[in-house]
């Protein structure tokens with residue numbers, strides 16, 4: 001039994017909805033719709049793991065529903081099984097060509113329905129697991145760069161639409177090469193895991209997002225956050241890392257492991273490129289390294305903050321619009 005998996009059953013005949021519901025309900029969460037429009041809405045909102053779709057429906061038929069599901073990035077991954085009285089080989093071939101993962105003909109045989117549903121839900125679980133693994137960094141278990149690219153672009157577009165601010169920070173462990181050289185790679189890996197955990201623990205909102213960018217670099221995306229707020233958060237993170245008090249025998253800047261951070265924020269506009277914001281944060285990280293490390297460099301004009309943070313004056317690397 002796997003009640004965590006959801007099946008959407010779409011059929012215009014109430015008797016069929018009841019039959020399938022009765023058959024599947026003990027093992028799965030079952031949603032029902034008696035027309036295509038309601039089915040599309042439920043698929044979008046509830047993200048079922050599988051759709052059992054009748055072909056002949058009033059108004060929009062099953063083929064059209066499947067096409068609409070496949071055309072939307074938010075639903076195109078959901079597997080669809082056609083459940084239909086159209087039982088010729090041509091009908092079945094057509095359904096599979098349209099992109100259905102399977103085809104079940106009426107009258108329904110309960111054992112066959114349950115077995116096929118179980119098979120496709122198992123495949124769906126495996127697909128989701130693989131997708132999750134492909135987006136996770138194995139060492140730190142943070143999202144990886146692949147996932148970062150997706151999330152950053154989504155948040156950028158969201159900020160453009162909503163007219164809200166968006167900040168990003170690039171974080172780099174200081175003198176990490178020396179750490180590896182003196183303490184060993186395995187210990188270096190351990191440090192990266194501690195840094196990743198501290199980054200996650202220092203982020204306050206559910207919408208804040210952290211990823212391992214590669215090597216000893218991490219990136220944080222902070223939706224609805226102005227640059228000065230992002231700077232404050234990153235300076236807290238910097239101090240949290242320092243407070244871990246992990247001895248660093250090869251550091252030029254401290255007895256302990258420290259980080260440098262570059263922060264950039266803006267109110268994104270449609271004509272701007274998202275990548276430039278990240279680039280700006282990266283340039284500020286470079287500035288932080290040049291300024292002595294263990295510091296946060298953000299947008300200027302914040303020099304009254306009482307901390308070791310360094311604020312960039314007008315960076316020559318600035319570009320118009322951000």
Ligand SMILES: Nc1nc2c(ncn2[C@@H]2O[C@H](COP(=O)(O)OP(=O)(O)OP(=O)(O)O)[C@@H](O)[C@H]2O)c(=O)[nH]1
Pocket residue numbers: 139172173174175176177178180184185186187188189192214215216289293
């Ligand atoms: N242990 C470990 N080390 C890594 C990993 N990825 C990258 N590194 C090491 O991180 C080090 C980064 O070195 P550099 O780019 O020279 O930078 P740095 O020594 O931190 O110097 P600054 O950034 O200027 O403070 C290299 O020695 C990489 O081998 C990893 O997954 N595990």
